[in-house]
Amino acid sequence: MYTFEDTIKRKRKSDIPLPTSAMNYDGIWLEDAIEGYRTLNVTGREMISPEIQSENVNVGSIISSQRLPSRTLKITYQIKNDDPEMFLVNFRRLMEYLYREQAVPVYFNDEQDVLYYGRFSGSDEVPGDRYTVTASFDIYCADPRKYSLKFYRPKKVIRGRFSFKTRPSKIVVKIEKDASLTVTNGMQNVKVVNGKLSPDDEVVINFVDGTVMVNGINRTNWLDLSSDFENFELKNNQVLSCDNGVMTLYYREVSL
Structure with a gap:
């Protein structure tokens, strides 16, 4: 009763294997865009708890409303570069790719059938005395829902x-x-x-x-x-x- 079409271009310029949880952010794999960058772990994709407002009565309670809160994805990553100047350039490039003023499509290498919409919202403090850094940043999803990567077109x-x-x-x-x-x-x-x-x-x-x-x-x-x-x-x-x-x-x- 319907057809579907895949609207996300998945071709890569690099043949280097991606980490299992690598993130595609607004059409870009950060591993391909930034030298020495590697995704280590992602949290926040699991179950989300609805927020329920209720009022206690003699027996139990009466639910007055239910809502879905926003979702935050935390991306743990590593950047390394033996060249001090290029190390700082890598972080500037990371910010250039991440900073957006509206939500963008996001999906992950181990979950390529699911699309999130979010934007960069903050990061850990990065130590400035080393050239291999492990840290994390947040992707804020005002809309917590997951969407199929494919568009469906009902006849x-x-x-x-x-x-x-x-x-x-x-x-x-x-x-x-x-x-x-x-x-x-x-x-x-x-x-x-x-x-x-x-x-x-x-x-x-x-x-x-x-x-x-x-x-x-x-x-x-x-x-x-x-x-x-x-x-x-x-x-x-x-x-x-x-x-x-x-x-x-x-x-x-x-x-x-």
């Missing part, structure tokens, strides 16, 4: 495992007529109405970065304010449809 009826809230990654529509656009899952709607859509326009509704692109131009302001954009959710056996054009849905399976 018509959505068939999948939705144990956790799953949103589309993006919806692409090839417009057929001069009119607005409404995408629906039968219960929730996303409407693009402010602005003129014409035949052969391509509309990309991106739920990851919260944008609406028309022919590659940001038209997020064309999104109807009454749309269910923020809480548009996929469920098993849904049928998605649109009223103007040919639609393709992309989503990733979600796990914890």
